[in-house]
Amino acid sequence: MVTRLLGSVILLITMMPVWAVDQLSASVDKNPVLVGEYFTLTIEANGKVSGQMPDTSALSAQFVTSPVSTSSRTSIVNGSMSSTTSWQMQLLSRKAGEFTIPSFEVAGHQSRPIKLKVLARDQDSEAQQNIFIKTELKPDTLHVQQAALFTVKLYLGQDLLDGQLSAPQMQDAQIAQLGKQSEDYEIVNGRRYMVVTREYLVQPQKSGTFTLEPPIFNGQIREGYRRMAVSAVADSFEVEVKPIPDTYAGAWLPSELVNLSEEWQPNEQTVTVGTPITRTLTLTALGITKEQLPDIQVPDVDGFRTYPDETDRKQMTRDGRVISQLIASYALLPQTPGTYTLPEIKVPWFNTVINKVQYATLPSRTIEVKADPNQVSVAPASVVNAPQQTATQAEPHIVTQPADKTWLDWALIASGYVLWFITLLVWFITRQSAKVAPTQSDSAPQTPNEAQAIKQLKHAAQHSDPGQCYQALKALARAQGYDHIHAWRHQLSHELQNEIAKLQGALYSAKQENVDLSVLYQLIAAQHKQVKNAKKQHLEPLY
Missing domain, CATH: 2.60.40 (Immunoglobulin-like)
Known part of the structure; x- marks a missing residue:
C-alpha cells in the first residue's frame, strides 16, 4: 500500500513540469446589459499557470471595474490530471452603445475579443419606476477649490434584500461623503418610497470642463419567492470649473x-x-x-x-x-x-x-x-528747606499738603488694606476648610465631568503645570454647559477672572506673568462648593 502511494506521488511530481496553458478563453454572463448594470467577466486558462495573470488595465477606460479574484482547481480522472485557473471581475458601463472587450494574453495564449452591447434604460419601464436615483449639485458652476454639495437620493419602491451604492466620481476633484446616510419616506406620483439620502462634498482642483459621474446602485429584491437583481443609475453632470483670477492676492477664498x-x-x-x-x-x-x-x-x-x-x-x-x-x-x-x-x-x-x-x-x-480706583498711588510729601535760621533752631521747616487732602489719602489707603485683609481672610478660611474636610465637596451630587475636571485642576496645581491647569479649566467650563472658556469666565468673580488672565499671560505672553496655581485652584474649589451648597438648600424633600 505504501509502495503504491509513493509511486503515485512520484508520478504526480514527474507530470507537473509538462503542464502548460493550452487554451485561454473569456466570457461574460450577460449580453446585452443595461446601463449601470453589473456583469461578470470570466477569463479561464486550461493548464498550469505559474504566477501569471491577464492584464485587465485597459478595461478601466470603458467600464467601472472591480478587483480581480483568482481561483484554481485540479482534477484527476482515470489517472489523467487537469488544471484550470480562472480570473473574475465585475464590470459596469455608464453609457449605452456597443463596446469591445479586448483579448487577453497568458503564457503566450490569447483569448478572443467580446462584442458587448449596452442598452439605455427605459424611463417608463416598471423596473425604473420601482427603483431610481435623483441627484442635485449646488452650485453647478464652480471655481477651483470651491466646495459644492452633491445630494444623492435613492428611491426604493420594493423590499430590498441587499444592495450597494457606489460613490460619485470626477476627474481632478476631491469627493468625500458628509456624515452618514439618512433614511426617510416620500410619496411620488401616489406611491410610497423609502428614500436613502447621501451628501457628498465636491471640490475641483483644476479648471476646465469635467463630468461628474453619479453613484450607481446594484442590489437584490424579493419578488414572490424569488431573489431578483436590480440596478439604477442617474444622469451625469457636466461641471464647468473656473480658474483662480491672476489678479487675486492672499489666501484663496472662493x-x-x-x-x-x-x-x-x-x-x-x-x-x-x-x-x-x-x-x-x-x-x-x-x-x-x-x-x-x-x-x-x-x-x-x-x-x-x-x-x-x-x-x-x-x-x-x-x-x-x-x-x-x-x-x-x-x-x-x-x-x-x-x-x-x-x-x-x-x-x-x-x-x-x-x-x-x-x-x-x-x-x-x-x-x-x-485707572483702577483700588490701586492708590500716594504722592510723596513735599519737603521745602526753610530760610537760614539762627543757630538755636535745630530742625528745618516742613511744609505738607493740606490737611483735608492728607485725610482723604489715608482713608483710601486704609480701605485698601481692609479689602486686602478681608480677601486674605476668606482665602485662609477656604484653604483650611479644604484641608480639614477634603472629601466634603465630593458628598454633594455632581456630574462626573465636573469632578474629573476639578481633580485634574488640583493635580496640575500641585505639579505647577500651567498648560494642564488651563486644559482643566476648559474641561470644567464644558462640564458646566459653556462652549468656550471666555463665556464661562465672565460668570466668575472678579478675582477669579484676574487669576485666569494671569494664567493666560503665563502661557501666551512674551513677558511671563507670575501666577499661583494653588490660589487659582482654591478659588475654583471654593466657588464650586458654594454652588453645590446653594443647590442642596433649594432641593425639595423627597417622599
Missing part, C-alpha cells in the same frame, strides 16, 4: 457669501485697568470647507496685552449649501489708562456670484481705559 462679526465681553466702551476683556471673532463662509478658512490676524495695540484663547472650526449643510465657521477668541488685558483705537480687521475673499474681490471687514473700535 465663496458666495462671507461675513465677519465680533462679540465683546464686557460690551462696554469704558473699562478699568487690569479688567480682562474677551473678544470673539466669527468668520462665516458659504461654499467652502472649514479647513479653507484663514486664521484671523489681530494686530497688537500698545497699552494692551493680547492672549490668544480658543479657536474652533465648524462645518454644516443647510438648504443644499456647505457653511463653515471659524470662531477665534482673544483675551485683552488693558495695562495703562488712556484712549485707544483698535484698528479694523479685513479678510479678502472672492465673490463667485459677481466674480469680484471683496472684503469681510470689522471697523475700528475706540476704548477708554480708566
Whole structure:
C-alpha cells in the first residue's frame, strides 16, 4: 500500500513540469446589459499557470471595474490530471452603445475579443419606476477649490434584500461623503418610497470642463419567492470649473457669501485697568470647507496685552449649501489708562456670484481705559528747606499738603488694606476648610465631568503645570454647559477672572506673568462648593 502511494506521488511530481496553458478563453454572463448594470467577466486558462495573470488595465477606460479574484482547481480522472485557473471581475458601463472587450494574453495564449452591447434604460419601464436615483449639485458652476454639495437620493419602491451604492466620481476633484446616510419616506406620483439620502462634498482642483459621474446602485429584491437583481443609475453632470483670477492676492477664498462679526465681553466702551476683556471673532463662509478658512490676524495695540484663547472650526449643510465657521477668541488685558483705537480687521475673499474681490471687514473700535480706583498711588510729601535760621533752631521747616487732602489719602489707603485683609481672610478660611474636610465637596451630587475636571485642576496645581491647569479649566467650563472658556469666565468673580488672565499671560505672553496655581485652584474649589451648597438648600424633600 505504501509502495503504491509513493509511486503515485512520484508520478504526480514527474507530470507537473509538462503542464502548460493550452487554451485561454473569456466570457461574460450577460449580453446585452443595461446601463449601470453589473456583469461578470470570466477569463479561464486550461493548464498550469505559474504566477501569471491577464492584464485587465485597459478595461478601466470603458467600464467601472472591480478587483480581480483568482481561483484554481485540479482534477484527476482515470489517472489523467487537469488544471484550470480562472480570473473574475465585475464590470459596469455608464453609457449605452456597443463596446469591445479586448483579448487577453497568458503564457503566450490569447483569448478572443467580446462584442458587448449596452442598452439605455427605459424611463417608463416598471423596473425604473420601482427603483431610481435623483441627484442635485449646488452650485453647478464652480471655481477651483470651491466646495459644492452633491445630494444623492435613492428611491426604493420594493423590499430590498441587499444592495450597494457606489460613490460619485470626477476627474481632478476631491469627493468625500458628509456624515452618514439618512433614511426617510416620500410619496411620488401616489406611491410610497423609502428614500436613502447621501451628501457628498465636491471640490475641483483644476479648471476646465469635467463630468461628474453619479453613484450607481446594484442590489437584490424579493419578488414572490424569488431573489431578483436590480440596478439604477442617474444622469451625469457636466461641471464647468473656473480658474483662480491672476489678479487675486492672499489666501484663496472662493465663496458666495462671507461675513465677519465680533462679540465683546464686557460690551462696554469704558473699562478699568487690569479688567480682562474677551473678544470673539466669527468668520462665516458659504461654499467652502472649514479647513479653507484663514486664521484671523489681530494686530497688537500698545497699552494692551493680547492672549490668544480658543479657536474652533465648524462645518454644516443647510438648504443644499456647505457653511463653515471659524470662531477665534482673544483675551485683552488693558495695562495703562488712556484712549485707544483698535484698528479694523479685513479678510479678502472672492465673490463667485459677481466674480469680484471683496472684503469681510470689522471697523475700528475706540476704548477708554480708566485707572483702577483700588490701586492708590500716594504722592510723596513735599519737603521745602526753610530760610537760614539762627543757630538755636535745630530742625528745618516742613511744609505738607493740606490737611483735608492728607485725610482723604489715608482713608483710601486704609480701605485698601481692609479689602486686602478681608480677601486674605476668606482665602485662609477656604484653604483650611479644604484641608480639614477634603472629601466634603465630593458628598454633594455632581456630574462626573465636573469632578474629573476639578481633580485634574488640583493635580496640575500641585505639579505647577500651567498648560494642564488651563486644559482643566476648559474641561470644567464644558462640564458646566459653556462652549468656550471666555463665556464661562465672565460668570466668575472678579478675582477669579484676574487669576485666569494671569494664567493666560503665563502661557501666551512674551513677558511671563507670575501666577499661583494653588490660589487659582482654591478659588475654583471654593466657588464650586458654594454652588453645590446653594443647590442642596433649594432641593425639595423627597417622599
